[in-house]
Amino acid sequence: MNIPDSMDDVFYYTNRDIGESGEVIVVVLKKKCPKCGTRMEKPKSKTGKPLRTATEYNCPNCGNSIKKKEYEDSLTAQVRYTCPNCGNSEDTEIPFIRKKVKGALSLVVTCSKCSEKMHVTKKFKALKK
Numbered sequence: 001m002n003i004p005d006s007m008d009d010v011f012y013y014t015n016r017d018i019g020e021s022g023e024v025i026v027v028v029l030k031k032k033c034p035k036c037g038t039r040m041e042k043p044k045s046k047t048g049k050p051l052r053t054a055t056e057y058n059c060p061n062c063g064n065s066i067k068k069k070e071y072e073d074s075l076t077a078q079v080r081y082t083c084p085n086c087g088n089s090e091d092t093e094i095p096f097i098r099k100k101v102k103g104a105l106s107l108v109v110t111c112s113k114c115s116e117k118m119h120v121t122k123k124f125k126a127l128k129k
């Protein structure tokens with residue numbers, strides 16, 4: 001797993017305890033411009049904050065732009081997990097696609113040994129029972 005030096009490169013990061021003994025770390029790096037390799041960003045407002053309402057990501061170097069959905073659907077999550085069921089510990093990469101599970105947006109990580117599913121939900125939002 002490659003933990004970036006700067007949070008500027010990070011699109012999403014989380015470190016979650018799963019059950020009693022499990023843990024999942026997820027790092028998603030921002031996508032690079034397919035044309036020139038520069039990190040793509042959301043357009044910024046006049047105050048320098050990323051625009052939440054932006055519908056595309058821009059390359060600050062060459063001006064290339066990618067639609068928000070296309071950009072976010074093609075991100076890759078680097079995952080390091082310890083399975084709460086069998087104790088297997090592994091690094092893997094999965095598409096960063098989150099699905100609604102029991103009312104919470106979750107990234108589902110599956111243990112390669114025992115097929116246990118670990119749900120990485122948004123912070124502070126517990127799964128509904």
Ligand SMILES: [Zn+2]
Nearest residue numbers: 033036059062
């Ligand atoms: Zn570019």
Ligand SMILES: [Zn+2]
Nearest residue numbers: 083086111114
């Ligand atoms: Zn397992």
